[in-house]
Amino acid sequence: MIHEYEPEATRRESDEAESSRASRGWWDRNADEYQSEHGGFLGDDRFVWGPEGLDETEAALLGPADGLKGLDVLEIGAGAAQCSRWLAAQGARPVALDLSHRQLQHALRIGGDVPLVEADAGALPFADGSFDLACSAYGAVPFVADPVRVMREVRRVLRPGGRWVFSVTHPIRWAFPDEPGPEGLSVAASYFDRTPYVEQDETGRAVYVEHHRTLGDRVRDVVAGGFHLIDLVEPEWPAWNRQEWGGWSPLRGNLIPGTAIFICERD
Numbered sequence: 001m002i003h004e005y006e007p008e009a010t011r012r013e014s015d016e017a018e019s020s021r022a023s024r025g026w027w028d029r030n031a032d033e034y035q036s037e038h039g040g041f042l043g044d045d046r047f048v049w050g051p052e053g054l055d056e057t058e059a060a061l062l063g064p065a066d067g068l069k070g071l072d073v074l075e076i077g078a079g080a081a082q083c084s085r086w087l088a089a090q091g092a093r094p095v096a097l098d099l100s101h102r103q104l105q106h107a108l109r110i111g112g113d114v115p116l117v118e119a120d121a122g123a124l125p126f127a128d129g130s131f132d133l134a135c136s137a138y139g140a141v142p143f144v145a146d147p148v149r150v151m152r153e154v155r156r157v158l159r160p161g162g163r164w165v166f167s168v169t170h171p172i173r174w175a176f177p178d179e180p181g182p183e184g185l186s187v188a189a190s191y192f193d194r195t196p197y198v199e200q201d202e203t204g205r206a207v208y209v210e211h212h213r214t215l216g217d218r219v220r221d222v223v224a225g226g227f228h229l230i231d232l233v234e235p236e237w238p239a240w241n242r243q244e245w246g247g248w249s250p251l252r253g254n255l256i257p258g259t260a261i262f263i264c265e266r267d
Helices: 016-042 082-089 101-110 147-157 169-174 215-224
Strands: 008-011 072-076 093-098 116-118 131-137 158-169 197-200 206-210 227-233 259-266
Touching: 016 101, 016 169, 016 206, 072 147, 093 101, 101 116, 116 215, 131 147, 147 158, 147 215, 158 169, 169 215, 215 227, 215 259
Parallel strands: 072 093, 072 131, 093 116, 131 158
Antiparallel strands: 008 197, 158 259, 197 206, 227 259
């Protein structure tokens, strides 16, 4: 019997090229399972910022919904383009970008008229000043080795005054085990350890990489990228949400934040 190798989880450095390659491969391999498991929660045309279920319809972090009409919007790390479909329904002109070919195939499966682009967030294939607004719900930013490069690319393709809103795993969660139950409530690692989390195969090749930044690091990345930080939103876990999603759960969500959303504007 042939046993499939289980990737080894470790903490080690991972550069930009390795991180990008690992992310593309991981999402291509796991897109089917991800959409099957979470597609019902995400919907086909909802804009959900994270596992808490914060919905842009109520949150209006991009601005009033009636103000989105006619805006050119770039969604980065779009997955199956659920958020872009919601934007299109508000009258915006979204473009859904993702590194993973398989994720974008799910966008095609669901359907709609949103343009889809397969590209790396660190090298956006658009002219300067192409968009009024950019957004990302857990896309790209947590997985890149050089987040400032992404920030600068987003700033480049935005028009003056453009808003950039993105969500990531809340940095405090890195100090806790990735477990939704009581075993995930005790600090297990240093919050200040920026060493990336890496899953690697039997040859030592990374197959999944996630990069940790402290809250202060994230703020400095935003500023170094040429943005003003307008607000930082830490969604509370709502009473209606009884689901578990990886390490997220009602138990943990009522005690510590799981998501950080950065609302930024370029000059």
